[in-house]
Amino acid sequence: xxxxxxxxxxxxxxxxxxxxxxxxxxxxxxxxxxxxxxxxxxxxxxxxxxxxxxxxxxxxxxxxxxxxxxxxxxxxxxxxxxxxxxxxxxxxxxxxxxxxxxxxxxxxxxxxxxxxxxxxxxxxxxxxxxxxxxxxxxxxxxxxxxxxxxxxxxxxxxxxxxxxxxxxxxxxxxxxxxxxxxxxxxxxxxxxxxxxxxxxxxxxxxxxxxxxxxxxxxxxxxxxxxxxxxxxxxxxxxxxxxxxxxxxxxxxxxxxxxxxxxxxxxxxxxxxxxxxxxxxxxxxxxxxxxxxxxxxxxxxxxxxxxxxxxxxxxxxxxxxxxxxxxxxxxxxxxxxxxxxxxxxxxxxxxxxxxxxxxxxxxxxxxxxxxxxxxxxxxxxxxxxxxxxxxxxxxxxxxxxxxxxxxxxxxxxxxxxxxxxxxxxxxxxxxxxxxxxxxxxxxxxxxxxxxxxxxxxxxxxxxxxxxxxxxxxxxxxxxxxxxxxxxxxxxxxxxxxxxxxxxxxxxxxxxxxxxxxxxxxxxxxxxxxxxxxxxxxxxxxxxxxxxxxxxxxxxxxxxxxxxxxxxxxxxxxxxxxxxxxxxxxxxxxxxxxxxxxxxxxxxxxxxxxxxxxxxxxxxxxxxxxxxxxxxxxxxxxxxxxxxxxxxxxxxxxxxxxxxxxxxxxxxxxxxxxxxxxxxxxxxxxxxxxxx
Amino acid sequence: xxxxxxxxxxxxxxxxxxxxxxxxxxxxxxxxxxxxxxxxxxxxxxxxxxxxxxxxxxxxxxxxxxxxxxxxxxxxxxxxxxxxxxxxxxxxxxxxxxxxxxxxxxxxxxxxxxxxxxxxxxxxxxxxxxxxxxxxxxxxxxxxxxxxxxxxxxxxxxxxxxxxxxxxxxxxxxxxxxxxxxxxxxxxxxxxxxxxxxxxx
Numbered sequence: 001x002x003x004x005x006x007x008x009x010x011x012x013x014x015x016x017x018x019x020x021x022x023x024x025x026x027x028x029x030x031x032x033x034x035x036x037x038x039x040x041x042x043x044x045x046x047x048x049x050x051x052x053x054x055x056x057x058x059x060x061x062x063x064x065x066x067x068x069x070x071x072x073x074x075x076x077x078x079x080x081x082x083x084x085x086x087x088x089x090x091x092x093x094x095x096x097x098x099x100x101x102x103x104x105x106x107x108x109x110x111x112x113x114x115x116x117x118x119x120x121x122x123x124x125x126x127x128x129x130x131x132x133x134x135x136x137x138x139x140x141x142x143x144x145x146x147x148x149x150x151x152x153x154x155x156x157x158x159x160x161x162x163x164x165x166x167x168x169x170x171x172x173x174x175x176x177x178x179x180x181x182x183x184x185x186x187x188x189x190x191x192x193x194x195x196x197x198x199x200x201x202x203x204x205x206x207x208x209x210x211x212x213x214x215x216x217x218x219x220x221x222x223x224x225x226x227x228x229x230x231x232x233x234x235x236x237x238x239x240x241x242x243x244x245x246x247x248x249x250x251x252x253x254x255x256x257x258x259x260x261x262x263x264x265x266x267x268x269x270x271x272x273x274x275x276x277x278x279x280x281x282x283x284x285x286x287x288x289x290x291x292x293x294x295x296x297x298x299x300x301x302x303x304x305x306x307x308x309x310x311x312x313x314x315x316x317x318x319x320x321x322x323x324x325x326x327x328x329x330x331x332x333x334x335x336x337x338x339x340x341x342x343x344x345x346x347x348x349x350x351x352x353x354x355x356x357x358x359x360x361x362x363x364x365x366x367x368x369x370x371x372x373x374x375x376x377x378x379x380x381x382x383x384x385x386x387x388x389x390x391x392x393x394x395x396x397x398x399x400x401x402x403x404x405x406x407x408x409x410x411x412x413x414x415x416x417x418x419x420x421x422x423x424x425x426x427x428x429x430x431x432x433x434x435x436x437x438x439x440x441x442x443x444x445x446x447x448x449x450x451x452x453x454x455x456x457x458x459x460x461x462x463x464x465x466x467x468x469x470x471x472x473x474x475x476x477x478x479x480x481x482x483x484x485x486x487x488x489x490x491x492x493x494x495x496x497x498x499x500x501x502x503x504x505x506x507x508x509x510x511x512x513x514x515x516x517x518x519x520x521x522x523x524x525x526x527x528x529x530x531x532x533x534x535x536x537x538x539x540x541x542x543x544x545x546x547x548x549x550x551x552x553x554x555x556x557x558x559x560x561x562x563x564x565x566x567x568x569x570x571x572x573x574x575x576x577x578x579x580x581x582x583x584x585x586x587x588x589x590x591x592x593x594x595x596x597x598x599x600x601x602x603x604x605x606x607x608x609x610x611x612x613x614x615x616x617x618x619x620x621x622x623x624x625x626x627x628x629x630x631x632x633x634x635x636x637x638x639x640x641x642x643x644x645x646x647x648x649x650x651x652x653x654x655x656x657x658x659x660x661x662x663x664x665x666x667x668x669x670x671x672x673x674x675x676x677x678x679x680x681x682x683x684x685x686x687x688x689x690x
Numbered sequence: 691x692x693x694x695x696x697x698x699x700x701x702x703x704x705x706x707x708x709x710x711x712x713x714x715x716x717x718x719x720x721x722x723x724x725x726x727x728x729x730x731x732x733x734x735x736x737x738x739x740x741x742x743x744x745x746x747x748x749x750x751x752x753x754x755x756x757x758x759x760x761x762x763x764x765x766x767x768x769x770x771x772x773x774x775x776x777x778x779x780x781x782x783x784x785x786x787x788x789x790x791x792x793x794x795x796x797x798x799x800x801x802x803x804x805x806x807x808x809x810x811x812x813x814x815x816x817x818x819x820x821x822x823x824x825x826x827x828x829x830x831x832x833x834x835x836x837x838x839x840x841x842x843x844x845x846x847x848x849x850x851x852x853x854x855x856x857x858x859x860x861x862x863x864x865x866x867x868x869x870x871x872x873x874x875x876x877x878x879x880x881x882x883x884x885x886x887x888x889x890x891x
């Protein structure tokens with residue numbers, strides 16, 4: 001069973017034309033229905049700027065495809081599905097054909113997918129190059145295959161030829177049309193532009209001329225695995241720059257090049273530009289040299305040692321020492337077993353954390369060690385926890401919490417298992433407050449291949465466990481420690497202070513994340529917890545109704561404390577901790593009157609360019625240091641909520657929007673910095689300040 | 691404990707919101723096969739599974755079946771005790787949508803040897819895997835981890851219709867081979883090529 005689709009023969013320029021389907025799959029055909037084929041009808045024609053040329057000339061040739069309404073064909077990168085046209089030339093000696101010169105495509109959504117291609121009519125240009133040895137007349141043969149698609153795709157093929165005679169080039173009626181198409185091809189982008197990778201998106205940014213009428217942009221990637229085809233791109237035009245947010249590809253192939261075609265939509269115009277940028281894969285692992293690795297592992301060991309004296313580890317250390325003290329009457333062999341068991345617990349926990357981090361890393365998410373401290377809720381819960389532990393240390397209260405009962409908890413097991421579990425718990429309890437100290441080592445570890453990560457974590461664990469191991473192997477050192485007795489109660493009470501110290505430190509962390517009012521609420525919560533525990537402690541020995549009332553009130557107070565905890569991310573006031581003041585005209589005037597150099601950043605939360613500049617330039621340590629070393633005051637004018645005072649200042653510099661970066665010299669002379677900041681640009685401006 | 695809780699929440703979040711990525715857990719599904727029986731991915735735990743998105747009306751798929759390339763790949767997989775699931779995500783009324791009988795006729799006519807032909811006319815499974823084209827292939831190992839996604843071979847690209855598929859590099863067969871030898875899969879994600887999956891939009 002064979003279906004023949006409608007044929008059209010094109011006689012112009014002695015073109016032989018044929019359509020046929022390559023696939024005559026007998027099985028499939030009975031299920032195909034005819035209207036699709038008729039509707040898929042398209043015509044193809046070969047046209048040239050001249051029918052004559054001389055050896056040494058170049059000739060512009062076009063394959064013109066006309067599609068029925070509703071049908072489309074594809075660009076060189078078809079997007080999610082489909083395939084671009086291909087031309088195979090058979091040419092006489094001395095004549096060569098260029099690759100297809102692809103016109104800029106359109107987006108053709110096929111929900112939920114996205115394809116790139118052309119509708120109605122498209123001309124694929126090819127440059128024909130005749131060398132000095134070319135002989136005329138010459139017959140240029142092209143075997144063309146393409147797809148026309150609507151809901152379905154139909155593959156098509158045509159053999160076309162074109163005879164070119166010798167002689168000077170003389171324009172045909174197509175010459176004008178062809179040279180116009182040539183002019184509309186994507187050209188290299190001359191405006192300054194760059195691409196940044198942030199949060200699963202690319203940010204393509206370019207400078208615009210002042211009087212541009214561009215209102216949106218779209219990026220067509222050249223290769224698969226770079227950016228998502230179907231996700232929405234968001235363009236933003238500022239005063240004289242453009243930001244285009246392009247979501248990462250669902251399947252990220254870690255391409256080194258950001259290449260494709262950028263469409264700029266103007267009021268009545270469309271312009272296409274070629275873009276090819278190297279992706280700075282700074283985020284990609286830079287493998288450490290062996291020497292560096294050894295050094296890092298050593299550093300990790302020392303880091304592990306230091307962990308022992310961190311506020312939230314120190315109490316654990318004390319508890320562990322207490323149990324060592326209790327057991328010091330045992331044999332030295334048993335002592336060593338305890339030490340080894342504890343160390344094993346520490347190591348296993350560090351390895352588990354390494355494993356989990358590697359797992360997360362393989363999921364494509366880069367996470368930091370202290371990320372749990374980025375959540376105000378988590379920080380608050382930790383504050384409550386440390387306050388509660390401190391209170392129980394001070395009182396005679398025994399809480400069900402494993403942490404407070406670490407000693408009791410581990411006693412439930414055989415001694416050796418107990419030591420192992422103590423090791424495990426010590427690491428878990430340690431993790432929150434070791435974050436700021438261990439951040440860098442862990443950061444390095446996570447950028448390394450799995451093997452190095454594991455090695456670094458093992459070294460961390462060894463350092464952490466080293467003091468205990470040392471004590472267990474040389475029990476003589478233990479004799480320096482006092483004998484168990486009443487002092488233990490004193491020591492327990494004393495240990496409340498490092499606990500409260502940890503809570504204090506966490507409160508400081510929290511104050512960088514939330515409003516002052518919220519910090520107050522959290523402190524009130526801590527007070528309620530203290531009250532609740534005091535109630536429980538007082539009524540430990542009461543019975544019946546009294547006890548019931550006490551427990552109820554205590555529970556209520558606890559619940560109220562938890563209710564006070566910040567539930568969600570509040571607007572973080574991260575700038576307050578980095579020493580950035582808010583702009584007011586008075587403050588600026590005052591600073592300039594003191595011959596103080598000032599860097600003024602006009603920004604807004606909704607301004608993508610501003611946020612990108614802040615992330616990749618302004619928040620960099622090198623920039624902060626440079627500002628500090630030149631004694632430049634950093635002021636921020638936040639225009640997130642429109643503000644007449646800031647708008648006036650913007651207008652002073654002829655701007656109606658953000659970003660705007662001003663650098664005032666000590667003489668009070670402002671310099672307007674480019675909208676697309678880079679570290680180098682900014683540093684060079686900063687360095688000019690005396 | 692909070693620390694671990696956070697980690698687990700993060701991991702869960704990670705998996706539930708991620709697109710299907712190679713080396714991650716392949717989403718489970720439950721579909722009716724062409725005999726009206728329920729088939730789920732999880733029932734094949736312990737076995738390697740290949741998913742093939744297909745649409746018999748698509749010229750790309752048709753070429754792979756006409757040249758026996760697809761059937762040969764299926765046969766190789768069968769020999770290695772690999773489960774082969776051909777999935778049709780065409781919505782009713784679109785190209786490639788078939789009922790049970792047609793599906794079985796097609797299998798017979800084309801001498802195809804999939805373990806099951808699964809009907810996903812709502813497109814939910816297709817979308818959960820991000821299947822874009824027919825054919826679009828996925829390889830899942832015996833632990834339920836996605837090891838390969840993309841094209842069946844490297845014949846894609848312009849001029850596909852002229853290409854001799856027997857000369858192409860079959861990504862599925864080489865991935866199966868590497869998986870068997872316990873090696874890392876060289877090409878674990880490639881550009882799928884073919885017709886768009888005819889989802890209901």
